[in-house]
Amino acid sequence: MSDATPPAGGFEFAQRPVTDQSFENALAKARAGERLSVADGVELITTGTDTAGIDSRRKELVLEAADRRRAEVVGEEVTFVANLNNNVTTACNTGCLFCNFKDRSEQFRSDYQAEHGGFTKTPSESRDIVSDALDRGIYEVCSVSGLHPALALDEEHIEILEASGRGDLNYRAAGEYDTDPGTYCEQIRAMNVGGVHVHSMTPEEAYHARRGTDWSYEEVFGRLKEAGLDSVPGTAAEILVDEVREVICPGKIGSAEWLEAMEAAAAVGLGTTATIMYGHVENARHRVEHLRKVRDLQDRTDAITEFVPLSFVHEETPLYDRGMVAGGASPAEDELMIAVSRLFLDNVEHIQSSWVKYGDSGGLKMLTCGADDFMGTILSEEITKRAGGGYGEFRSVAEYADMITAIGRTPVERSTDYERRRVVDPDADVLGPTLGPRADGTPLL
Numbered sequence: 001m002s003d004a005t006p007p008a009g010g011f012e013f014a015q016r017p018v019t020d021q022s023f024e025n026a027l028a029k030a031r032a033g034e035r036l037s038v039a040d041g042v043e044l045i046t047t048g049t050d051t052a053g054i055d056s057r058r059k060e061l062v063l064e065a066a067d068r069r070r071a072e073v074v075g076e077e078v079t080f081v082a083n084l085n086n087n088v089t090t091a092c093n094t095g096c097l098f099c100n101f102k103d104r105s106e107q108f109r110s111d112y113q114a115e116h117g118g119f120t121k122t123p124s125e126s127r128d129i130v131s132d133a134l135d136r137g138i139y140e141v142c143s144v145s146g147l148h149p150a151l152a153l154d155e156e157h158i159e160i161l162e163a164s165g166r167g168d169l170n171y172r173a174a175g176e177y178d179t180d181p182g183t184y185c186e187q188i189r190a191m192n193v194g195g196v197h198v199h200s201m202t203p204e205e206a207y208h209a210r211r212g213t214d215w216s217y218e219e220v221f222g223r224l225k226e227a228g229l230d231s232v233p234g235t236a237a238e239i240l241v242d243e244v245r246e247v248i249c250p251g252k253i254g255s256a257e258w259l260e261a262m263e264a265a266a267a268v269g270l271g272t273t274a275t276i277m278y279g280h281v282e283n284a285r286h287r288v289e290h291l292r293k294v295r296d297l298q299d300r301t302d303a304i305t306e307f308v309p310l311s312f313v314h315e316e317t318p319l320y321d322r323g324m325v326a327g328g329a330s331p332a333e334d335e336l337m338i339a340v341s342r343l344f345l346d347n348v349e350h351i352q353s354s355w356v357k358y359g360d361s362g363g364l365k366m367l368t369c370g371a372d373d374f375m376g377t378i379l380s381e382e383i384t385k386r387a388g389g390g391y392g393e394f395r396s397v398a399e400y401a402d403m404i405t406a407i408g409r410t411p412v413e414r415s416t417d418y419e420r421r422r423v424v425d426p427d428a429d430v431l432g433p434t435l436g437p438r439a440d441g442t443p444l445l
């Protein structure tokens with residue numbers, strides 16, 4: 001990247017939101033439940049490429065079609081999971097320009113003197129944190145982390161990295177750091193306590209867990225599954241179009257490798273989710289190309305339980321600091337992202353409304369635009385908070401019950417894979433989770 005700051009929105013991309021479809025035809029196909037083309041999706045998400053900006057009357061028609069589709073596919077239940085976020089480390093040198101979660105890994109070395117705000121947890125610390133949350137009733141631990149140079153898949157991987165002598169593998173021995181994160185398999189084993197569901201290892205982390213080896217992604221996910229991994233978060237997806245990745249995360253794996261990793265996770269029998277992180281430098285065509293790649297992946301795997309649109313939080317990020325974006329998505333763009341995800345992804349049952357990104361009232365609005373899942377209790381949140389997000393770090397079962405009944409829908413506690421469900425009685429005297437291995441209905445908070 002040169003020093004010259006490109007104007008916000010002024011990127012010269014090869015892919016442009018132009019189509020030979022009309023908004024009316026695309027809407028008719030969506031209403032009829034026909035599979036949408038990329039051109040259809042672009043027409044719907046832009047409310048027509050024939051006019052500039054978002055047309056509010058057309059927008060309402062798209063949202064209505066998506067809400068109706070949601071009702072046909074999943075009915076009136078709104079689900080949430082009792083879960084805990086446990087991020088293991090913020091050390092990461094990948095340098096994604098939308099991310100303020102990371103801290104430069106040099107700062108974590110024992111020979112580094114100055115203070116820094118990052119953290120690394122040992123496997124035993126992770127185990128204690130998960131075990132405490134399990135006592136409080138969680139069903140799932142969701143764990144995503146920076147790519148700490150000392151993290152390797154397992155002992156065999158450490159031996160390979162130590163022996164390689166290559167300087168380009170983003171590896172340093174754990175002994176050089178203040179805190180030893182252990183290996184990925186040790187962290188998973190540690191978090192796999194008392195029957196909790198372990199949701200961890202994004203494609204980017206899986207890439208880190210095989211660097212410098214000739215292991216396939218199947219091999220890596222197979223060993224992680226053996227260690228207790230239950231399902232894989234489909235983050236690191238960002239926008240699955242390489243001309244966008246080159247701008248916002250040039251150090252990350254490409255789109256094809258992300259898809260390869262996800263397919264491998266599915267091949268060894270792990271469930272997955274998929275995400276899109278939108279509202280930065282990309283255009284409408286990129287958003288819809290992303291949806292097409294996710295839909296094709298789901299046709300091949302049938303492993304994606306939910307799709308999670310993550311609206312870019314801009315305040316404290318390099319993209320914003322450097323003037324590469326003027327802000328994030330508008331509420332109208334958020335609504336259309338959710339609605340077109342519901343209409344385009346005809347093979348993914350659940351669309352998540354993330355309260356971390358949209359807040360409570362924004363999140364409830366998304367539940368009327370095609371979304372049917374309202375995320376989880378999480379208990380701790382670092383990624384959005386560090387990027388400048390202000391919607392807090394947890395929601396209780398009682399808050400979920402209040403919010404969901406306020407919009408006339410039915411609150412349902414779910415398992416990660418949506419197989420187990422419990423309708424929550426909003427009038428009960430005490431409201432707590434019941435699906436977790438140690439849950440007994442006592443409030444989480």
Ligand SMILES: C[S@@+](CC[C@H](N)C(=O)[O-])C[C@H]1O[C@@H](n2cnc3c(N)ncnc32)[C@H](O)[C@@H]1O
Pocket residue numbers: 092098099100101144145146147202203204205235236237238275276277310311312313314317383384387
């Ligand atoms: C912070 S990373 C942690 C896991 C791992 N390092 C990786 O990249 O997969 C997880 C995800 O957080 C999301 N994220 C990071 N910064 C964000 C921001 N400012 N706004 C919205 N989402 C963000 C991105 O989608 C990213 O893939």
Ligand SMILES: Nc1c(NC[C@H](O)[C@H](O)[C@H](O)CO)[nH]c(=O)[nH]c1=O
Pocket residue numbers: 085142144308310352354355356357375376378381382383384
């Ligand atoms: N489990 C989910 C989360 N967890 C919070 C994330 O870890 C993260 O801090 C944030 O989303 C960064 O992009 N967030 C979701 O949006 N959806 C989940 O299901």
Ligand SMILES: N[C@@H](Cc1ccc(O)cc1)C(=O)O
Pocket residue numbers: 142144232233234235273274275308383
């Ligand atoms: N892992 C994502 C959020 C997320 C987690 C799990 C999911 O299944 C979906 C989204 C993050 O940290 O940003």
Ligand code: SF4
Pocket residue numbers: 092093094095096099100101102145146147204249
């Ligand atoms: S998004 Fe993930 S890989 Fe990228 S800098 Fe942040 S923590 Fe590192």
